[in-house]
Amino acid sequence: MTRGQLRRMAELARDEGITVSWQEARDGMGGAVSSLLSLARRLRRARTLVIGDPFSRYVQLLLALTPARAERQITVVDDGTATMEFVSQLARGERFVRWHRRGVRGGARGLLFAPVSRRARRRLTPRPDGKRPVEVFSSMPVEPPENVTVTANEFAWTRARFGPPRLTQGADLVGTSLVETGVVDTERYLEAVASLAREYGATRYFAHRRESSEKLQRVSAATGLEIVRPDLPLELVARRGPVGRTILSFPSTVVHTLPLALAGTAVTVAVCDVDPAWLTRNASPRAQGFLAGVTGTATGAHRLPNGPTRSPG
Incomplete structure (x- = not known):
């Protein structure tokens, strides 16, 4: 998904008159060395x-x-x-x-x-x-x-280039890679997703580009949510629409970026805190404080009270 999104972003950059040179930097050691040699002269100048x-x-x-x-x-x-x-x-x-x-x-x-x-x-x-x-x-x-x-x-280009989006009546839920990075327990995450979907009537689950196919299959089976793998960053996807009137998320980048990208629309971005009980034994000691800081500084997002059990407002 990361590679696909990069290629789509490269297309948008070309549309804006930017010359794009694609390097297969992660195609094994050979690709990395080839890319470094190709870029070395440009970097020096x-x-x-x-x-x-x-x-x-x-x-x-x-x-x-x-x-x-x-x-x-x-x-x-x-x-x-x-x-x-x-x-x-x-x-x-x-x-x-x-x-x-x-x-x-x-x-x-x-x-x-x-x-x-x-x-x-x-x-x-x-x-x-x-x-x-x-x-x-x-x-x-x-x-x-x-x-x-x-x-x-401030996402001025995004707002000028796309939208405003058509709004649907249901809610959309944004996935995270907290399980893949070893921060949150898989079962606790699935329970939280199911609870949010049930409480807020969510119909779609926008997958994070790093989420595993196995986990996404379990999300679909447990909740009935439609799994969407965006071909562009979510800020552009949401701005193009259609998008739910409520977007639910756990602490992540989107609780800061979506309110900016969707400014002037009737969309509410709501964030659900990560309960300390969801953390794995291998989670970094900094994880809880960092995630709480992500939520606490998101001035444009609505903070769900007491986790995924009550609706916003």
């Missing part, structure tokens, strides 16, 4: 680098291979909840570690990759004299570290 997920080891490798130049600007474009963790870790000078990972070293592979990660972190740290500027472009609520510029993504 570029005055501005726009990157996505700063936790990605491939992105970190690209940054590490990029010569340090005082005049080069780096812009991080990421609307994921991990952006909140990235900005905090950058401000504290810590290693970049995803919030759902236990520990800080990342195992043997993490130790081997540590020099590359350190070099990438230096590239993402602006100089006090204003040279080597760093910008974060995101819809997430973040406090900019010293000398880092934060520009708010």
Whole structure:
């Protein structure tokens, strides 16, 4: 699903007059080496680098291979909840570690990759004299570290390009990859989804791109929900419509982005907190606090009271 969404986004970028060069960076070691060699000259000459997920080891490798130049600007474009963790870790000078990972070293592979990660972190740290500027472009609520510029993504292009959507009477439920990342227990997640669908009359389940087919089959069997695998990011899918008057979600990126993308419509975005009892034994000690922070800072979303047992309002 990730690859499919990227290809569709590449089509939209071309429609907007942007030249797109597709690299099969994750097609084994050969693909990674070929992509790095292809990009090396462009990276050396570029005055501005726009990157996505700063936790990605491939992105970190690209940054590490990029010569340090005082005049080069780096812009991080990421609307994921991990952006909140990235900005905090950058401000504290810590290693970049995803919030759902236990520990800080990342195992043997993490130790081997540590020099590359350190070099990438230096590239993402602006100089006090204003040279080597760093910008974060995101819809997430973040406090900019010293000398880092934060520009708010208000989804103006999305609203101008698509919609407004046709609204359906039922509710839509947004899936998450919390089970796949080992944070939430599978059975507890299925129970919560079934409870939300029953209480709010949900008819569709928008699958996260990382959700496994096996889990989605179980969701369908347990709830009768129509499983939808979006071919574009959900913000664009919802803006094109049709979409339910109520969109239900667990703590995730969409509780921040959908209210922006759907501004001016009658859609209500509602978020259901993750009960601590749903967490697995292997969940990171930071997981509960991080998820609570995602919900607590989502000013455009309605917070469901007492979990998936009462309807909003």
